[in-house]
Amino acid sequence: MATQATAQHRFSFLRIAITLQTLTIFLQAVSAGLLLTASYGETLHSVGARVMYGASMLYLLAAVLAWKPGGGSLRPVLHATGFLVLASAQVVLGIAHIPSVHLPLGVLMFGLSMLALARR
Numbered sequence: 001m002a003t004q005a006t007a008q009h010r011f012s013f014l015r016i017a018i019t020l021q022t023l024t025i026f027l028q029a030v031s032a033g034l035l036l037t038a039s040y041g042e043t044l045h046s047v048g049a050r051v052m053y054g055a056s057m058l059y060l061l062a063a064v065l066a067w068k069p070g071g072g073s074l075r076p077v078l079h080a081t082g083f084l085v086l087a088s089a090q091v092v093l094g095i096a097h098i099p100s101v102h103l104p105l106g107v108l109m110f111g112l113s114m115l116a117l118a119r120r
Contacts, residue, residue: 014063017058018062018116018117019117020058021059021083022110022113022114022116024048024051024055025052026110027048027051027052028049028106029110031045032045032103045094049090049094052087052090053088053091056083056087057084059080059083060081060083063079063080083109083112086108086112087109090102090105090109
């Protein structure tokens with residue numbers, strides 16, 4: 001019985017991590033709009049990038065915890081690893097000021113994160 005409760009707790013932690021990641025990606029889109037219209041937009045977007053990257057790392061940690069000790073599927077770990085790779089590329093593209101790839105990748109990441117959230 002304790003094993004089942006622990007597994008359910010880990011899966012809820014995974015859902016919380018995906019939700020946090022999705023929210024931070026959405027807030028990055030909002031701060032990108034502010035980047036164009038407000039003087040503090042660049043600061044917000046820069047801070048948001050760090051938070052989004054941290055949320056992607058938290059998602060990977062939650063996926064590993066749900067998989068290894070909980071005996072869950074490896075699939076969420078692979079998805080979370082993919083998100084971390086995309087987040088890394090997104091940060092590099094943002095720093096390099098390549099909006100022609102940075103913006104569509106952000107939209108793709110939001111869509112994939114929504115899909116991951118819907119599946120949990």
